[in-house]
Amino acid sequence: MSYLVTGARVIDQNGERRGDVRVNDGFIVEVGPDLSRNDQDRVLDASGCVLSPGFVDLHVHLREPGREDAETIETGSRAAALGGFTAVVAMPNTDPTQDSVEVVDFVRRQGERAGWCEVSPSGSITVSRAGEQLTPFAELADAGVRLFTDDGNGVQDPLLMRRAYEYASDLDVTLAQHCEVESLTAGAVMHEGECCSKLGLPGWPSLAEELMVHRDIELVRLTGARAHFLHLSTAGSVDLVRAAKGAGLPVTAEATPHHISLTDSLLASYNALYKVNPPLRTPQDLAAVRDGLADGTIDAIATDHAPHVPESKERPLDQAPPGMIGLETALGVALAHLEMPLVDVIAAMSWKPAAIAGIADRHGRPVEPGEPANLTVFDPSTEWEVVPAQLASKSHNTPYVGIPLRGRVRHTIFNGDAVVIDGKLQDK
Ligand code: DOR
DSSP, X not given: OEEEEEEEEEEETTXXXXXXXXXXXXXXXXXXTTOOOOTTEEEEEOTTOEEEEXXXXXXXXXXXXXXXXXXXXXXXXXXXXXXXXXXXXXXXXXXXXXXXXXXXXXXXXXXXXXXXXXXXXOBOSBGGGOSSSBOOHHHHHHTTOOEEEOTTSOOOOXXXXXXXXXXXXXXXXXXXXXXOOGGGTTTOOEESSHHHHHHTOOEEOHHHHHHHHHHHHHHHHHHOOEEEEOSOOOHHHHHHHHHHHHTTOOEEEEEOSGGGTOBGGGGGGOOGGGOOSSXXXXXXXXXXXXXXXXXXXXXXXXXXXOOOOHHHHTSOTTTSOOOBOOTTTHHHHHHHHOOSOHHHHHHHHTHHHHHHHTOTTTSSOOSOTTSBOOEEEEEEEEEEOOOGGGOSSSOOOOSOTTSOEEEEEEEEEETTEEEEETTEEOOO
């Protein structure tokens, strides 16, 4: 299949220029102003739009295997394509857990079968994510796993985590930590602070995140292994990572769209749509996370897309599971809430996460002839509101209803195939 994308602002790691982009047989073949039209080209209009390397989401819960009532790899990767993502990293808290070659191969194959974007499975750090015994890292790395995490939980035992970093430092893999000291968060439903005291609800203190960020930075200093910090949410965590990077340690970090746009005061509604782990924080924390993204302390925007069936989110706050979906709204939230140069937002959604995910040979590549055609075309100024019933995700637990978003994906090209054209999934 051959496409000619016309009239775009092309933005990548090499800067910005205007032009057309021709894609043929999976690759970019020509980039330049006013390219001639060939009969076989399907023309995709990109006037008023930005064309960039495809987005990469380091953090999605696709729920398959195990909770296909909430999401499947098919429905989750459709949502990803609509959100402009050409690759996503699937978190391991499936049932069974992604702790064996069989399960990670299954997830990868289901992604290939769906064909909407690349689904890169993470592997868990510990067997069944139980925090007791390490998984076979080398075997999983041979099966293509580049990111290991127990996400949903942090690894509590410092000795086990030390061994994990020692083991990882011999392999070309990254350990991604969900930072939460669980003895400090038992029973918590929201951020511990003024709002939580007023509402009389059990709180999740910032310290529970920051202690583990600190511990893992010190383990990186000791072992030389690479660490990635998932969904950072507090001002203190951002400071710790900034200092670690300043000291030259091999650490990276991500922040979610909800931790730059929604505050803990929303929990006054007692609506479990706003319950998420780590919890929504204070305006000061949000500002610190945004500053962290702006100065590069936080490398990536990652959604923590966490679908849940309606029955579970309708339960009282203390019984409802944490999490919100985010794939289809990520760009709209980022552009509405960040005052960063557009190229830096794209960096945080494309080539920086591609490098952390270990897939930079095929995603987040410069827009140049010879490169694999994984591309996103979006209108950065469209204002819109999300309509849950129109989402491709099987679950509709978005907190953004009625909140203006800015920036919408128009076309997504995955492996040379336009899987989304004019905001619509293309039949295969
Ligand atoms: O809010 C969250 N939901 N945080 C997590 O760490 C896990 C996720 C889930 O799996 O639902």
